[in-house]
Amino acid sequence: MANLPALRFVEVGPRDGLQNEHKTIPLNAKVAFINALSEAGLKEIEAGAFVSPQAVAQMADSEQVFKKIQRKRGVIYSALVPNEQGLERALAVKADKIAVFTAASETFNQRNIRASIAESLDRFAPVILKAKQAGLAVRAYVSAAFYCPFEGKIAPEKVIDVVEKLIDLGAEEFSIGDTIGRAAPVDVRALLEILLERINADKVAMHFHDTYGMAVANALSAWEDYKVSGFDSSAGGLGGCPYAPGAGGNVATEDLAFAFSASGGKVGVDIGKIKAAAALLQPHLGHPTPSRLGRIKV
Protein backbone atom coordinates (compact mmCIF):
# COMPACT_ATOMS: atom_id res chain seq x y z
CA MET A 1 0.00 0.00 0.00
CA ALA A 2 2.61 2.47 -1.17
CA ASN A 3 0.24 5.42 -1.31
CA LEU A 4 -1.22 5.05 2.14
CA PRO A 5 0.02 7.20 5.02
CA ALA A 6 2.07 5.89 7.94
CA LEU A 7 -0.07 5.18 10.99
CA ARG A 8 -0.32 7.45 14.03
CA PHE A 9 -1.57 5.69 17.13
CA VAL A 10 -2.95 7.59 20.08
CA GLU A 11 -2.64 5.26 23.04
CA VAL A 12 -5.65 5.82 25.29
CA GLY A 13 -5.20 2.80 27.54
CA PRO A 14 -3.96 4.72 30.60
CA ARG A 15 -7.07 6.95 30.48
CA ASP A 16 -10.00 5.58 28.45
CA GLY A 17 -8.89 2.02 29.17
CA LEU A 18 -8.20 2.22 32.88
CA GLN A 19 -11.05 4.55 33.82
CA ASN A 20 -13.47 1.70 33.25
CA GLU A 21 -11.65 -0.87 35.32
CA HIS A 22 -13.44 -1.76 38.55
CA LYS A 23 -10.32 -2.40 40.59
CA THR A 24 -8.16 0.53 41.59
CA ILE A 25 -4.87 0.24 39.75
CA PRO A 26 -1.91 1.27 41.93
CA LEU A 27 -0.03 4.42 40.94
CA ASN A 28 3.21 2.55 40.33
CA ALA A 29 1.48 0.11 37.98
CA LYS A 30 0.07 3.00 35.93
CA VAL A 31 3.50 4.63 35.75
CA ALA A 32 5.16 1.36 34.70
CA PHE A 33 2.43 0.83 32.08
CA ILE A 34 2.94 4.29 30.57
CA ASN A 35 6.73 3.97 30.62
CA ALA A 36 6.46 0.62 28.84
CA LEU A 37 4.12 2.13 26.24
CA SER A 38 6.65 4.89 25.58
CA GLU A 39 9.35 2.25 25.09
CA ALA A 40 7.09 0.36 22.65
CA GLY A 41 7.34 3.24 20.19
CA LEU A 42 3.99 4.91 20.79
CA LYS A 43 4.29 8.62 20.06
CA GLU A 44 1.18 9.89 21.83
CA ILE A 45 -0.14 8.62 25.13
CA GLU A 46 -3.18 9.91 26.99
CA ALA A 47 -1.72 9.55 30.44
CA GLY A 48 -4.61 10.65 32.63
CA ALA A 49 -7.63 12.88 33.19
CA PHE A 50 -8.07 15.95 35.36
CA VAL A 51 -11.68 15.29 36.21
CA SER A 52 -13.47 15.11 39.53
CA PRO A 53 -12.29 12.11 41.58
CA GLN A 54 -15.95 11.67 42.57
CA ALA A 55 -16.82 11.15 38.91
CA VAL A 56 -13.88 8.93 37.96
CA ALA A 57 -12.04 7.56 40.97
CA GLN A 58 -9.50 5.68 38.84
CA MET A 59 -8.13 9.01 37.57
CA ALA A 60 -7.73 10.59 41.03
CA ASP A 61 -3.94 10.17 40.91
CA SER A 62 -3.36 11.68 37.47
CA GLU A 63 -1.14 14.44 38.92
CA GLN A 64 1.08 11.81 40.49
CA VAL A 65 1.13 9.80 37.27
CA PHE A 66 2.33 12.83 35.29
CA LYS A 67 4.98 13.59 37.91
CA LYS A 68 6.33 10.05 38.11
CA ILE A 69 6.40 8.90 34.47
CA GLN A 70 9.66 8.93 32.56
CA ARG A 71 9.01 11.26 29.67
CA LYS A 72 10.53 9.99 26.48
CA ARG A 73 11.73 12.59 24.01
CA GLY A 74 9.35 12.97 21.08
CA VAL A 75 6.41 11.41 22.87
CA ILE A 76 3.31 13.51 23.56
CA TYR A 77 1.74 12.93 26.98
CA SER A 78 -1.80 14.25 26.95
CA ALA A 79 -4.60 14.61 29.48
CA LEU A 80 -8.36 14.76 29.31
CA VAL A 81 -9.72 17.97 30.85
CA PRO A 82 -13.41 18.76 31.32
CA ASN A 83 -13.16 22.42 32.37
CA GLU A 84 -10.86 25.30 33.33
CA GLN A 85 -10.03 23.77 36.67
CA GLY A 86 -8.88 20.62 34.87
CA LEU A 87 -6.81 22.71 32.50
CA GLU A 88 -5.03 24.38 35.44
CA ARG A 89 -4.13 20.94 36.78
CA ALA A 90 -2.90 19.82 33.34
CA LEU A 91 -0.76 22.94 33.02
CA ALA A 92 0.65 22.46 36.52
CA VAL A 93 2.05 19.03 35.60
CA LYS A 94 3.16 20.17 32.14
CA ALA A 95 0.92 17.95 30.02
CA ASP A 96 1.88 18.32 26.35
CA LYS A 97 -1.65 18.36 25.04
CA ILE A 98 -5.19 18.41 26.33
CA ALA A 99 -8.32 16.70 25.15
CA VAL A 100 -11.88 17.93 25.59
CA PHE A 101 -14.86 15.65 25.37
CA THR A 102 -18.30 15.99 23.83
CA ALA A 103 -20.65 13.84 21.76
CA ALA A 104 -22.70 13.83 18.58
CA SER A 105 -25.72 12.57 20.52
CA GLU A 106 -27.56 14.88 22.92
CA THR A 107 -28.79 12.06 25.11
CA PHE A 108 -25.38 10.43 25.34
CA ASN A 109 -23.74 13.74 26.27
CA GLN A 110 -26.34 14.35 28.98
CA ARG A 111 -25.79 10.91 30.48
CA ASN A 112 -22.02 11.03 30.11
CA ILE A 113 -21.14 14.55 31.24
CA ARG A 114 -24.53 15.91 32.35
CA ALA A 115 -24.53 18.73 29.83
CA SER A 116 -26.11 19.43 26.48
CA ILE A 117 -23.73 19.51 23.53
CA ALA A 118 -24.11 23.31 23.42
CA GLU A 119 -23.37 23.63 27.15
CA SER A 120 -20.27 21.45 26.82
CA LEU A 121 -19.03 23.56 23.92
CA ASP A 122 -19.59 26.74 25.95
CA ARG A 123 -17.59 25.21 28.79
CA PHE A 124 -14.74 24.29 26.42
CA ALA A 125 -14.44 27.73 24.82
CA PRO A 126 -12.24 29.29 27.54
CA VAL A 127 -10.45 25.97 28.12
CA ILE A 128 -9.36 25.70 24.50
CA LEU A 129 -8.43 29.38 24.34
CA LYS A 130 -6.26 29.24 27.47
CA ALA A 131 -4.68 25.94 26.47
CA LYS A 132 -3.61 27.36 23.14
CA GLN A 133 -2.33 30.54 24.80
CA ALA A 134 -0.21 28.26 26.98
CA GLY A 135 1.12 26.53 23.89
CA LEU A 136 -0.73 23.26 24.31
CA ALA A 137 -2.24 21.35 21.42
CA VAL A 138 -5.97 20.61 21.73
CA ARG A 139 -7.76 17.46 20.66
CA ALA A 140 -11.53 17.09 20.85
CA TYR A 141 -13.41 13.84 21.30
CA VAL A 142 -16.71 13.52 19.51
CA SER A 143 -18.20 10.37 20.94
CA ALA A 144 -21.30 8.41 19.93
CA ALA A 145 -20.51 9.58 16.41
CA PHE A 146 -22.13 6.57 14.71
CA TYR A 147 -24.55 5.02 17.15
CA CYS A 148 -25.88 6.14 20.50
CA PRO A 149 -27.01 3.56 23.05
CA PHE A 150 -30.07 5.74 23.68
CA GLU A 151 -30.81 7.41 20.33
CA GLY A 152 -29.70 4.71 17.88
CA LYS A 153 -28.12 5.69 14.55
CA ILE A 154 -26.55 9.14 14.53
CA ALA A 155 -26.69 11.07 11.25
CA PRO A 156 -23.25 12.10 9.92
CA GLU A 157 -24.54 15.67 9.73
CA LYS A 158 -24.71 15.80 13.53
CA VAL A 159 -21.04 14.89 13.74
CA ILE A 160 -20.12 17.51 11.14
CA ASP A 161 -22.09 20.12 13.07
CA VAL A 162 -20.21 19.41 16.31
CA VAL A 163 -16.84 19.26 14.55
CA GLU A 164 -17.45 22.62 12.88
CA LYS A 165 -18.29 24.22 16.22
CA LEU A 166 -15.13 22.73 17.73
CA ILE A 167 -13.08 24.10 14.84
CA ASP A 168 -14.54 27.55 15.57
CA LEU A 169 -13.44 27.16 19.19
CA GLY A 170 -9.89 26.35 18.07
CA ALA A 171 -9.63 22.58 18.45
CA GLU A 172 -7.03 21.17 16.11
CA GLU A 173 -7.64 17.44 16.04
CA PHE A 174 -10.80 15.40 16.21
CA SER A 175 -11.24 11.94 17.64
CA ILE A 176 -14.38 10.48 16.10
CA GLY A 177 -15.71 7.82 18.43
CA ASP A 178 -17.76 4.71 17.83
CA THR A 179 -18.33 4.53 21.56
CA ILE A 180 -20.46 1.39 21.59
CA GLY A 181 -18.62 -0.39 18.78
CA ARG A 182 -21.74 -0.65 16.67
CA ALA A 183 -20.46 0.89 13.41
CA ALA A 184 -19.57 -1.14 10.34
CA PRO A 185 -17.21 -0.06 7.55
CA VAL A 186 -20.21 1.10 5.52
CA ASP A 187 -20.99 3.60 8.32
CA VAL A 188 -17.37 4.71 8.56
CA ARG A 189 -17.22 5.41 4.85
CA ALA A 190 -20.53 7.29 4.91
CA LEU A 191 -19.26 9.61 7.64
CA LEU A 192 -15.76 10.13 6.26
CA GLU A 193 -17.15 10.86 2.81
CA ILE A 194 -18.66 14.09 4.10
CA LEU A 195 -16.42 14.81 7.10
CA LEU A 196 -13.31 14.94 4.91
CA GLU A 197 -14.94 17.61 2.76
CA ARG A 198 -14.62 19.85 5.84
CA ILE A 199 -11.32 18.82 7.41
CA ASN A 200 -8.12 17.16 6.27
CA ALA A 201 -7.70 13.47 6.99
CA ASP A 202 -4.58 14.22 9.05
CA LYS A 203 -6.72 16.12 11.58
CA VAL A 204 -8.87 13.05 12.21
CA ALA A 205 -8.33 10.12 14.52
CA MET A 206 -10.85 7.30 14.49
CA HIS A 207 -11.71 5.93 17.92
CA PHE A 208 -13.17 2.44 17.66
CA HIS A 209 -14.38 0.11 20.37
CA ASP A 210 -14.34 -3.60 19.63
CA THR A 211 -17.62 -4.59 21.29
CA TYR A 212 -18.88 -6.59 18.31
CA GLY A 213 -15.53 -7.38 16.67
CA MET A 214 -15.79 -4.80 13.88
CA ALA A 215 -13.11 -2.32 15.03
CA VAL A 216 -10.28 -3.72 12.91
CA ALA A 217 -12.48 -3.78 9.81
CA ASN A 218 -13.54 -0.19 10.49
CA ALA A 219 -9.99 1.00 11.01
CA LEU A 220 -8.68 -0.68 7.87
CA SER A 221 -11.53 0.83 5.88
CA ALA A 222 -10.84 4.35 7.20
CA TRP A 223 -7.19 3.98 6.25
CA GLU A 224 -7.46 2.12 2.96
CA ASP A 225 -10.51 3.93 1.62
CA TYR A 226 -10.01 7.44 3.07
CA LYS A 227 -6.33 7.66 4.03
CA VAL A 228 -7.11 8.44 7.65
CA SER A 229 -3.92 7.65 9.56
CA GLY A 230 -4.80 8.47 13.18
CA PHE A 231 -6.30 5.81 15.42
CA ASP A 232 -7.04 5.73 19.12
CA SER A 233 -6.48 2.38 20.76
CA SER A 234 -5.70 0.78 24.07
CA ALA A 235 -2.93 -1.73 24.79
CA GLY A 236 -4.56 -5.04 25.69
CA GLY A 237 -7.94 -3.78 24.51
CA LEU A 238 -8.74 -2.28 27.90
CA GLY A 239 -11.75 -0.09 28.29
CA GLY A 240 -15.45 0.17 27.83
CA CYS A 241 -17.82 2.88 28.91
CA PRO A 242 -19.87 2.93 32.10
CA TYR A 243 -22.49 5.18 30.48
CA ALA A 244 -22.81 3.06 27.33
CA PRO A 245 -24.57 -0.22 28.12
CA GLY A 246 -22.81 -3.18 26.53
CA ALA A 247 -19.83 -1.19 25.32
CA GLY A 248 -16.71 -3.28 24.91
CA GLY A 249 -13.16 -2.09 25.29
CA ASN A 250 -11.14 0.13 23.01
CA VAL A 251 -9.71 -1.78 20.10
CA ALA A 252 -6.39 -3.25 21.21
CA THR A 253 -3.33 -1.34 20.04
CA GLU A 254 -1.52 -4.60 19.28
CA ASP A 255 -4.43 -5.93 17.22
CA LEU A 256 -4.63 -2.72 15.19
CA ALA A 257 -0.88 -2.54 14.72
CA PHE A 258 -0.80 -6.16 13.54
CA ALA A 259 -3.65 -5.62 11.07
CA PHE A 260 -2.11 -2.45 9.63
CA SER A 261 1.30 -4.08 9.42
CA ALA A 262 -0.18 -7.14 7.70
CA SER A 263 -1.82 -4.72 5.28
CA GLY A 264 1.48 -3.09 4.35
CA GLY A 265 1.23 -0.12 6.70
CA LYS A 266 4.11 1.55 8.54
CA VAL A 267 3.18 1.27 12.20
CA GLY A 268 6.38 2.33 13.96
CA VAL A 269 5.61 0.37 17.12
CA ASP A 270 6.91 -2.87 18.61
CA ILE A 271 3.93 -5.22 18.94
CA GLY A 272 5.69 -7.51 21.39
CA LYS A 273 6.48 -4.55 23.65
CA ILE A 274 2.86 -3.34 23.50
CA LYS A 275 1.73 -6.80 24.59
CA ALA A 276 4.33 -6.73 27.35
CA ALA A 277 3.07 -3.32 28.53
CA ALA A 278 -0.48 -4.67 28.79
CA ALA A 279 0.85 -7.74 30.60
CA LEU A 280 2.27 -5.47 33.33
CA LEU A 281 -1.29 -4.50 34.25
CA GLN A 282 -2.62 -8.04 34.24
CA PRO A 283 -2.00 -8.80 37.94
CA HIS A 284 -3.99 -5.70 38.91
CA LEU A 285 -7.02 -6.15 36.67
CA GLY A 286 -8.60 -9.34 37.92
CA HIS A 287 -9.58 -10.40 34.39
CA PRO A 288 -7.76 -11.21 31.15
CA THR A 289 -7.38 -8.42 28.60
CA PRO A 290 -9.60 -8.99 25.58
CA SER A 291 -7.09 -8.41 22.77
CA ARG A 292 -6.78 -11.09 20.10
CA LEU A 293 -3.01 -10.98 20.09
CA GLY A 294 -2.96 -11.20 23.87
CA ARG A 295 -4.21 -14.79 23.60
CA ILE A 296 -1.44 -16.09 21.38
CA LYS A 297 2.30 -16.04 20.98
CA VAL A 298 3.40 -13.54 18.36
Added chain:
Amino acid sequence: MANLPALRFVEVGPRDGLQNEHKTIPLNAKVAFINALSEAGLKEIEAGAFVSPQAVAQMADSEQVFKKIQRKRGVIYSALVPNEQGLERALAVKADKIAVFTAASETFNQRNIRASIAESLDRFAPVILKAKQAGLAVRAYVSAAFYCPFEGKIAPEKVIDVVEKLIDLGAEEFSIGDTIGRAAPVDVRALLEILLERINADKVAMHFHDTYGMAVANALSAWEDYKVSGFDSSAGGLGGCPYAPGAGGNVATEDLAFAFSASGGKVGVDIGKIKAAAALLQPHLGHPTPSRLGRIKV
Protein backbone atom coordinates in the same frame (compact mmCIF):
# COMPACT_ATOMS: atom_id res chain seq x y z
CA MET B 1 -25.79 -2.44 0.11
CA ALA B 2 -28.62 -3.17 -2.30
CA ASN B 3 -26.41 -4.84 -4.91
CA LEU B 4 -24.65 -7.25 -2.62
CA PRO B 5 -25.72 -10.90 -2.44
CA ALA B 6 -27.47 -12.47 0.54
CA LEU B 7 -25.05 -14.34 2.79
CA ARG B 8 -24.64 -18.14 2.83
CA PHE B 9 -23.04 -19.42 6.02
CA VAL B 10 -21.49 -22.85 6.21
CA GLU B 11 -21.45 -23.74 9.88
CA VAL B 12 -18.29 -25.73 10.55
CA GLY B 13 -18.41 -25.66 14.35
CA PRO B 14 -19.46 -29.30 14.81
CA ARG B 15 -16.48 -30.45 12.71
CA ASP B 16 -13.68 -27.89 12.31
CA GLY B 17 -14.58 -26.32 15.63
CA LEU B 18 -14.94 -29.38 17.81
CA GLN B 19 -12.12 -31.44 16.32
CA ASN B 20 -9.64 -29.13 18.00
CA GLU B 21 -11.15 -29.23 21.44
CA HIS B 22 -9.08 -31.16 23.96
CA LYS B 23 -11.98 -32.49 25.97
CA THR B 24 -14.17 -35.18 24.47
CA ILE B 25 -17.59 -33.70 23.84
CA PRO B 26 -20.40 -36.17 24.64
CA LEU B 27 -22.48 -37.41 21.72
CA ASN B 28 -25.67 -35.90 23.09
CA ALA B 29 -24.05 -32.48 23.41
CA LYS B 30 -22.95 -32.60 19.77
CA VAL B 31 -26.44 -33.60 18.68
CA ALA B 32 -28.04 -30.83 20.75
CA PHE B 33 -25.53 -28.33 19.33
CA ILE B 34 -26.31 -29.30 15.73
CA ASN B 35 -30.07 -29.29 16.33
CA ALA B 36 -29.81 -25.82 17.85
CA LEU B 37 -27.76 -24.61 14.87
CA SER B 38 -30.47 -25.90 12.52
CA GLU B 39 -33.07 -24.00 14.51
CA ALA B 40 -30.95 -20.83 14.32
CA GLY B 41 -31.54 -20.68 10.57
CA LEU B 42 -28.22 -22.04 9.33
CA LYS B 43 -28.75 -23.77 6.00
CA GLU B 44 -25.56 -25.81 5.82
CA ILE B 45 -23.91 -27.56 8.73
CA GLU B 46 -20.77 -29.69 8.59
CA ALA B 47 -21.92 -32.24 11.13
CA GLY B 48 -18.89 -34.53 11.34
CA ALA B 49 -15.93 -36.21 9.67
CA PHE B 50 -15.44 -39.80 8.56
CA VAL B 51 -11.75 -39.91 9.28
CA SER B 52 -9.68 -42.33 11.31
CA PRO B 53 -10.54 -42.12 15.02
CA GLN B 54 -6.80 -42.48 15.65
CA ALA B 55 -6.23 -39.27 13.74
CA VAL B 56 -9.14 -37.26 15.15
CA ALA B 57 -10.65 -38.86 18.24
CA GLN B 58 -13.29 -36.14 18.62
CA MET B 59 -14.91 -37.26 15.34
CA ALA B 60 -15.07 -40.96 16.27
CA ASP B 61 -18.84 -40.78 16.85
CA SER B 62 -19.78 -39.01 13.61
CA GLU B 63 -21.98 -41.94 12.51
CA GLN B 64 -23.92 -41.64 15.73
CA VAL B 65 -24.17 -37.88 15.34
CA PHE B 66 -25.67 -38.24 11.86
CA LYS B 67 -28.11 -40.88 13.09
CA LYS B 68 -29.30 -38.90 16.11
CA ILE B 69 -29.62 -35.34 14.80
CA GLN B 70 -33.04 -34.00 13.89
CA ARG B 71 -32.72 -33.13 10.22
CA LYS B 72 -34.46 -29.92 9.40
CA ARG B 73 -35.96 -29.63 5.94
CA GLY B 74 -33.88 -27.46 3.64
CA VAL B 75 -30.72 -27.78 5.72
CA ILE B 76 -27.67 -29.49 4.21
CA TYR B 77 -25.79 -31.75 6.65
CA SER B 78 -22.32 -32.41 5.27
CA ALA B 79 -19.33 -34.50 6.31
CA LEU B 80 -15.61 -34.31 5.74
CA VAL B 81 -14.26 -37.44 4.06
CA PRO B 82 -10.57 -38.13 3.42
CA ASN B 83 -10.90 -41.23 1.20
CA GLU B 84 -13.23 -43.85 -0.29
CA GLN B 85 -13.72 -45.56 3.03
CA GLY B 86 -14.85 -42.26 4.52
CA LEU B 87 -17.23 -41.78 1.60
CA GLU B 88 -18.82 -45.17 2.24
CA ARG B 89 -19.43 -44.16 5.83
CA ALA B 90 -20.91 -40.81 4.73
CA LEU B 91 -23.20 -42.57 2.26
CA ALA B 92 -24.30 -45.09 4.89
CA VAL B 93 -25.63 -42.30 7.14
CA LYS B 94 -27.05 -40.31 4.23
CA ALA B 95 -24.92 -37.21 4.49
CA ASP B 96 -26.21 -34.59 2.03
CA LYS B 97 -22.82 -33.44 0.90
CA ILE B 98 -19.18 -34.34 1.34
CA ALA B 99 -16.09 -32.22 1.69
CA VAL B 100 -12.57 -33.18 0.68
CA PHE B 101 -9.53 -31.47 2.10
CA THR B 102 -6.24 -30.33 0.57
CA ALA B 103 -3.99 -27.29 0.79
CA ALA B 104 -2.23 -24.71 -1.32
CA SER B 105 1.00 -25.32 0.60
CA GLU B 106 2.94 -28.56 0.10
CA THR B 107 4.47 -28.49 3.55
CA PHE B 108 1.17 -27.82 5.26
CA ASN B 109 -0.53 -30.65 3.38
CA GLN B 110 2.27 -33.04 4.32
CA ARG B 111 2.00 -32.14 7.99
CA ASN B 112 -1.79 -32.07 8.01
CA ILE B 113 -2.73 -35.16 6.00
CA ARG B 114 0.68 -36.75 5.31
CA ALA B 115 0.36 -36.49 1.54
CA SER B 116 1.62 -34.22 -1.18
CA ILE B 117 -1.01 -32.05 -2.84
CA ALA B 118 -0.81 -34.28 -5.93
CA GLU B 119 -1.24 -37.43 -3.83
CA SER B 120 -4.25 -35.97 -2.06
CA LEU B 121 -5.84 -35.04 -5.37
CA ASP B 122 -5.23 -38.58 -6.69
CA ARG B 123 -6.92 -39.93 -3.59
CA PHE B 124 -9.91 -37.63 -4.05
CA ALA B 125 -10.49 -38.50 -7.72
CA PRO B 126 -12.52 -41.70 -7.09
CA VAL B 127 -14.12 -40.19 -3.98
CA ILE B 128 -15.49 -37.21 -5.88
CA LEU B 129 -16.58 -39.42 -8.80
CA LYS B 130 -18.48 -41.86 -6.60
CA ALA B 131 -19.99 -39.11 -4.46
CA LYS B 132 -21.41 -37.42 -7.52
CA GLN B 133 -22.67 -40.72 -8.90
CA ALA B 134 -24.50 -41.14 -5.60
CA GLY B 135 -26.01 -37.68 -6.01
CA LEU B 136 -23.99 -35.91 -3.32
CA ALA B 137 -22.65 -32.41 -3.73
CA VAL B 138 -18.89 -32.05 -3.27
CA ARG B 139 -17.07 -29.21 -1.60
CA ALA B 140 -13.29 -28.95 -1.53
CA TYR B 141 -11.24 -27.23 1.14
CA VAL B 142 -8.10 -25.47 0.00
CA SER B 143 -6.36 -24.61 3.24
CA ALA B 144 -3.28 -22.48 3.89
CA ALA B 145 -4.41 -20.46 0.88
CA PHE B 146 -2.82 -17.21 2.08
CA TYR B 147 -0.13 -18.06 4.59
CA CYS B 148 1.43 -21.35 5.64
CA PRO B 149 2.89 -21.71 9.13
CA PHE B 150 5.89 -23.43 7.53
CA GLU B 151 6.26 -21.78 4.10
CA GLY B 152 5.08 -18.24 4.82
CA LYS B 153 3.17 -16.29 2.16
CA ILE B 154 1.45 -18.46 -0.44
CA ALA B 155 1.22 -17.06 -3.97
CA PRO B 156 -2.36 -16.77 -5.30
CA GLU B 157 -1.25 -18.78 -8.33
CA LYS B 158 -0.74 -21.85 -6.12
CA VAL B 159 -4.35 -21.59 -4.97
CA ILE B 160 -5.60 -21.21 -8.54
CA ASP B 161 -3.58 -24.26 -9.58
CA VAL B 162 -5.14 -26.45 -6.88
CA VAL B 163 -8.65 -25.12 -7.54
CA GLU B 164 -8.33 -25.84 -11.26
CA LYS B 165 -7.27 -29.42 -10.56
CA LEU B 166 -10.21 -29.82 -8.18
CA ILE B 167 -12.56 -28.47 -10.85
CA ASP B 168 -11.20 -31.10 -13.25
CA LEU B 169 -11.97 -33.77 -10.63
CA GLY B 170 -15.55 -32.54 -10.38
CA ALA B 171 -15.62 -30.54 -7.15
CA GLU B 172 -18.36 -27.93 -7.26
CA GLU B 173 -17.60 -25.56 -4.42
CA PHE B 174 -14.35 -24.30 -2.98
CA SER B 175 -13.64 -23.27 0.58
CA ILE B 176 -10.60 -21.01 0.52
CA GLY B 177 -8.95 -21.16 3.92
CA ASP B 178 -6.84 -18.70 5.83
CA THR B 179 -5.94 -21.50 8.19
CA ILE B 180 -3.69 -19.50 10.50
CA GLY B 181 -5.68 -16.26 10.34
CA ARG B 182 -2.74 -14.30 8.98
CA ALA B 183 -4.36 -12.76 5.89
CA ALA B 184 -5.42 -9.12 5.69
CA PRO B 185 -8.06 -7.69 3.34
CA VAL B 186 -5.29 -6.69 0.92
CA ASP B 187 -4.38 -10.40 0.60
CA VAL B 188 -8.01 -11.42 0.19
CA ARG B 189 -8.51 -8.93 -2.62
CA ALA B 190 -5.29 -10.01 -4.35
CA LEU B 191 -6.42 -13.64 -4.39
CA LEU B 192 -10.04 -13.01 -5.34
CA GLU B 193 -8.98 -10.68 -8.14
CA ILE B 194 -7.50 -13.63 -10.04
CA LEU B 195 -9.52 -16.53 -8.56
CA LEU B 196 -12.80 -15.03 -9.75
CA GLU B 197 -11.48 -14.89 -13.29
CA ARG B 198 -11.63 -18.71 -13.15
CA ILE B 199 -14.73 -19.44 -11.10
CA ASN B 200 -17.94 -17.66 -10.21
CA ALA B 201 -18.15 -15.97 -6.83
CA ASP B 202 -21.10 -18.20 -5.89
CA LYS B 203 -18.82 -21.27 -6.03
CA VAL B 204 -16.51 -19.78 -3.41
CA ALA B 205 -16.73 -19.81 0.36
CA MET B 206 -14.09 -17.96 2.34
CA HIS B 207 -12.89 -19.77 5.44
CA PHE B 208 -11.31 -17.35 7.90
CA HIS B 209 -9.78 -18.00 11.28
CA ASP B 210 -9.72 -15.14 13.76
CA THR B 211 -6.29 -15.70 15.26
CA TYR B 212 -5.20 -12.08 14.90
CA GLY B 213 -8.63 -10.45 14.81
CA MET B 214 -8.73 -9.83 11.04
CA ALA B 215 -11.39 -12.36 10.04
CA VAL B 216 -14.33 -9.96 10.09
CA ALA B 217 -12.41 -7.38 8.06
CA ASN B 218 -11.46 -10.08 5.55
CA ALA B 219 -14.99 -11.38 5.23
CA LEU B 220 -16.50 -7.92 4.75
CA SER B 221 -13.89 -7.16 2.10
CA ALA B 222 -14.61 -10.40 0.19
CA TRP B 223 -18.31 -9.59 0.21
CA GLU B 224 -18.24 -5.82 -0.36
CA ASP B 225 -15.40 -5.75 -2.86
CA TYR B 226 -15.91 -9.09 -4.69
CA LYS B 227 -19.50 -10.13 -3.95
CA VAL B 228 -18.46 -13.42 -2.42
CA SER B 229 -21.44 -14.59 -0.37
CA GLY B 230 -20.27 -17.90 1.13
CA PHE B 231 -18.49 -17.94 4.47
CA ASP B 232 -17.42 -20.78 6.73
CA SER B 233 -17.70 -20.03 10.41
CA SER B 234 -18.13 -21.67 13.76
CA ALA B 235 -20.72 -20.81 16.42
CA GLY B 236 -18.88 -19.42 19.42
CA GLY B 237 -15.67 -19.12 17.42
CA LEU B 238 -14.65 -22.67 18.26
CA GLY B 239 -11.70 -24.19 16.52
CA GLY B 240 -8.08 -23.85 15.70
CA CYS B 241 -5.73 -26.26 14.02
CA PRO B 242 -3.42 -28.72 15.76
CA TYR B 243 -1.06 -28.72 12.77
CA ALA B 244 -0.91 -24.95 12.49
CA PRO B 245 1.04 -23.48 15.41
CA GLY B 246 -0.71 -20.49 16.91
CA ALA B 247 -3.88 -20.87 14.86
CA GLY B 248 -6.92 -19.40 16.53
CA GLY B 249 -10.47 -20.57 16.12
CA ASN B 250 -12.77 -20.22 13.15
CA VAL B 251 -14.36 -16.81 13.00
CA ALA B 252 -17.51 -16.91 15.12
CA THR B 253 -20.74 -17.30 13.16
CA GLU B 254 -22.47 -14.77 15.41
CA ASP B 255 -19.69 -12.20 14.95
CA LEU B 256 -19.81 -12.58 11.16
CA ALA B 257 -23.60 -12.48 11.07
CA PHE B 258 -23.62 -9.33 13.20
CA ALA B 259 -21.02 -7.60 11.01
CA PHE B 260 -22.81 -8.48 7.77
CA SER B 261 -26.14 -7.47 9.21
CA ALA B 262 -24.69 -4.15 10.46
CA SER B 263 -23.38 -3.67 6.92
CA GLY B 264 -26.81 -4.09 5.37
CA GLY B 265 -26.50 -7.76 4.44
CA LYS B 266 -29.27 -10.35 4.50
CA VAL B 267 -28.01 -13.01 6.89
CA GLY B 268 -31.09 -15.18 7.41
CA VAL B 269 -29.97 -16.42 10.81
CA ASP B 270 -31.00 -15.66 14.37
CA ILE B 271 -27.92 -14.33 16.16
CA GLY B 272 -29.36 -14.92 19.62
CA LYS B 273 -30.06 -18.55 18.74
CA ILE B 274 -26.54 -19.04 17.39
CA LYS B 275 -25.16 -17.72 20.67
CA ALA B 276 -27.53 -20.04 22.53
CA ALA B 277 -26.31 -23.00 20.45
CA ALA B 278 -22.70 -22.23 21.37
CA ALA B 279 -23.73 -21.82 25.01
CA LEU B 280 -25.01 -25.42 25.02
CA LEU B 281 -21.42 -26.60 24.52
CA GLN B 282 -19.96 -24.34 27.17
CA PRO B 283 -20.22 -26.81 30.09
CA HIS B 284 -18.28 -29.41 28.09
CA LEU B 285 -15.44 -27.24 26.81
CA GLY B 286 -13.62 -26.19 29.95
CA HIS B 287 -12.90 -22.74 28.53
CA PRO B 288 -14.95 -19.77 27.33
CA THR B 289 -15.67 -19.50 23.64
CA PRO B 290 -13.70 -16.68 22.03
CA SER B 291 -16.45 -14.93 20.06
CA ARG B 292 -16.88 -11.19 20.57
CA LEU B 293 -20.65 -11.42 20.80
CA GLY B 294 -20.37 -14.26 23.29
CA ARG B 295 -18.98 -11.79 25.85
CA ILE B 296 -21.87 -9.37 25.76
CA LYS B 297 -25.64 -9.22 25.79
CA VAL B 298 -27.07 -8.76 22.32
